Amino acid sequence: MKIQELAERTGLSVHTIRYYEKEGLLDERHVRRDTNNYRHYFDEAIERLKLVKRFQSVGCSLTELKQILQGLDTNTTTTQQGIDWVLSKMKEIERKKEEYDQVLATLNKMLDYKIARQDDPGNKHR
Numbered sequence: 001m002k003i004q005e006l007a008e009r010t011g012l013s014v015h016t017i018r019y020y021e022k023e024g025l026l027d028e029r030h031v032r033r034d035t036n037n038y039r040h041y042f043d044e045a046i047e048r049l050k051l052v053k054r055f056q057s058v059g060c061s062l063t064e065l066k067q068i069l070q071g072l073d074t075n076t077t078t079t080q081q082g083i084d085w086v087l088s089k090m091k092e093i094e095r096k097k098e099e100y101d102q103v104l105a106t107l108n109k110m111l112d113y114k115i116a117r118q119d120d121p122g123n124k125h126r
Helices: 003-010 016-023 043-057 062-074 079-119
Strands: 032-034 039-041
Touching: 003 016, 003 039, 003 043, 016 043, 043 062, 062 079
Parallel strands: none
Antiparallel strands: 032 039
């Protein structure tokens, strides 16, 4: 598939896809150059880019993703390194989840307060 179709199927911009390719997040399993020098992307690129997006959404940097994905791709990451990274990410996500839960609790209290004030007949600022 051409880059525009890949962009549509992943929700990423063409510029972002080219940047990720330049950074080494896509390799020959994901993209090849045709004889006319156009890039042709394989279905594997869709899954790879979706994976990158998911990990970025939980706070992984591109540098970190590049390191772990290339290690897995080239089999240079040991099993223990992979386990350690996964455990570290899980712990980080749990910490962020707790922070989000605290923010949600605060927002719910604020909402309850605002609704109570709105329903208060003595409130002039409804």
